[in-house]
Amino acid sequence: MSTIKKVAEIKLPCEANIVSILFKKPELLSNVELSINDFTNNAWKVYFAIVNDLYNIEKKNVLDVITVGLYLEKHPKLKTVYENFGGYNTIKNAIEYISEDNFNGYISELKKWNIVIKLCKMGIIVDDNKLKEFIDCTTEEIYEEYECMFNDIFINADTDMKSYSISYKIRDLIDELDEGLAVGLPYHNMRMLTNETGGQYMGSITLIGGLSNVGKSAFLRSSTIPSIIENNEKIVIMLNEDGLKKWQREFLVYVANNVIKKDLQKQTVRDGSFKNETKELLLEAAKWIENKDKDNVITIIPFKKYKTKNVIKIMNKYISLGIRYFALDTYKMDAGKVESHAWLQMQQNMVEINDIVKPESKNVHILITFQLSKGSVMQRYYTQDNIGMAKNIVDPASTCLMIRTLFDDERPGGKRALNIYTYAGKNGLSKVPVRLADNKHYQIIFIVKNREGAANTYQIVVEHDLSRNILKEVGFTNVPMDY
CATH class of the missing domain: 3.40.50.300 (P-loop containing nucleotide triphosphate hydrolases)
Incomplete structure (x- = not known):
């Protein structure tokens, strides 16, 4: 028997439990992402298709035998398959013993085995021993196991610990910098x-x-x-x-x-x-x-x-x-x-x-x-x-910026008014004062860390209108340290 068929058998009870709970409490569909492709067994594919259509398309919250029957009258081909699988009695028998409290656990189980099926289809060997191991694993644990396997393979193949001479391709670097x-x-x-x-x-x-x-x-x-x-x-x-x-x-x-x-x-x-x-x-x-x-x-x-x-x-x-x-x-x-x-x-x-x-x-x-x-x-x-x-x-981090709103007393005429400047002139080197407008909003950007230039030596002042998502630089200043 192929591994995929074995997985299908393992996940069969899980599929039955999920669909049975959905017939009992269809509103649970609002909280999960499920499609017919998540199911492997044909019977539970059919029953899921019915509950999904009744809840999401026909907006039915109670799925009794009459509601299902009326729906199937409009879908004769689906009705034939449904009856071949035991009709409403199949669901009725399951609903009697199933508890919706376990729904999320069944969903996690379903997703886990679907991932295992995908691994098999990708050509990754999952033998019987591995299947037994997966029964007690979560999806995340399976992911971590394969991540470790691949990391080990590639780290051993080509270590990332390399050494270089300081002159290594230094002329190529100059060309890159020039561009x-x-x-x-x-x-x-x-x-x-x-x-x-x-x-x-x-x-x-x-x-x-x-x-x-x-x-x-x-x-x-x-x-x-x-x-x-x-x-x-x-x-x-x-x-x-x-x-x-x-x-x-x-x-x-x-x-x-x-x-x-x-x-x-x-x-x-x-x-x-x-x-x-x-x-x-x-x-x-x-x-x-x-x-x-x-x-x-x-x-x-x-x-x-x-x-x-x-x-x-x-x-x-x-x-x-x-x-x-x-x-x-x-x-x-x-x-x-x-x-x-x-x-x-x-x-x-x-x-x-x-x-x-x-x-x-x-x-x-x-x-x-x-x-x-x-x-x-x-x-x-x-x-x-x-x-x-x-x-x-x-x-x-290479750069850390911090933003705050300009205080009222930092505006022109205020007790702690800030001196704000920009650069202008033909060569952009002239330091020109900037006066803030009374009817506009401003913020200060602090350059707290900067691996490519100065940090904590001056601050950038920007005009902002958060109601219109407008932001632009107006100048620079020096905010005194708190005292």
């Missing part, structure tokens, strides 16, 4: 910040820190996404808080204000009941996004539960497809049990992300937003200490 390959993706509308940090360059992590609702996600949308599009790059954005629709909504507002150059505020989009001109503007923005996204320029992946190992899986997958830019919004502790020293695990998780990113590994870039400690709310000068217990997450 500007060491310069990263620029921050849109932020010339000074890009020049100082080198932009978002390959083999590095950029951290963006700030308090809740300060606009970290808005910074990602406004500074990075336009540059991705302008430079014909692609990006994968992993979401920890906002979902897909929130990002789509925010990006529609961004395109309306920054690309089409027509006024559109977030609350107008959020509240609905659009005027004709608003609807037309949104459709125009959607068309622009669709045209730019024909080749999946921006891929959004929302996490149901955040785990760093899933970030690494996703990055490995898309790196193999040629993607070089990634973003994680927002970096947090892994979901699950909170350890007493969880901050140490956060630091280790950042190291593991860097092991994928760095030049000696996959040589890609990831921008990661994170939240500062709540004690930062009244602080004026930001340093690494504003991160709190997990401050060493900065260690693997």
Whole structure:
């Protein structure tokens, strides 16, 4: 008997239990991703097709013999197969002893054996001993076992510990530098910040820190996404808080204000009941996004539960497809049990992300937003200490920026008014004062860590309108240390 047939026999009770529970409580379909292809046994394929159609298409919440009978009158071919498998009595007998409390466990079991079947179809040998071992394994344990096997094979084949002479291909390096390959993706509308940090360059992590609702996600949308599009790059954005629709909504507002150059505020989009001109503007923005996204320029992946190992899986997958830019919004502790020293695990998780990113590994870039400690709310000068217990997450990063809103007394005429300048003139070398407008909003960006330039010597001032997703650099300043 082939391995796949053996797996089919092993998973048969699991398939029967899942479908029986769904007939008993069909609303559970709303909480899982199941398709007919997840089932191997023909009988349970048929019964699943019936319950799936009745719940998702015909919107039936009670699946008794009459409801099923009326449905099958419209599907005579399915009815014949259904009757050959025992009709409603098959389900009735199963429902009497099955408990829906075990539903999630049956789903995990089903997914596990489907993965084993895929391994077999890929030509990976799964013998009887391995099948017995898998019975007590979770999906994750199977994944880790094969990951270790492949890692061992390739590490032994070609070690990653290599040594080089300092002169190794140094002339080729000069040619690369001449072409500007060491310069990263620029921050849109932020010339000074890009020049100082080198932009978002390959083999590095950029951290963006700030308090809740300060606009970290808005910074990602406004500074990075336009540059991705302008430079014909692609990006994968992993979401920890906002979902897909929130990002789509925010990006529609961004395109309306920054690309089409027509006024559109977030609350107008959020509240609905659009005027004709608003609807037309949104459709125009959607068309622009669709045209730019024909080749999946921006891929959004929302996490149901955040785990760093899933970030690494996703990055490995898309790196193999040629993607070089990634973003994680927002970096947090892994979901699950909170350890007493969880901050140490956060630091280790950042190291593991860097092991994928760095030049000696996959040589890609990831921008990661994170939240500062709540004690930062009244602080004026930001340093690494504003991160709190997990401050060493900065260690693997090449660039760390922190954002706060300009305080009222830092505006012109205020008790602690800041002196803000920009460079102008024919050669861009003249230092010119900048006066902030009373009716506009501003933020300060602190360059806390910077491997390509200065850090903590001056701060960047940006104008922002978070209701319209507009962000642009206006100058630089020196924020005094807190006293």
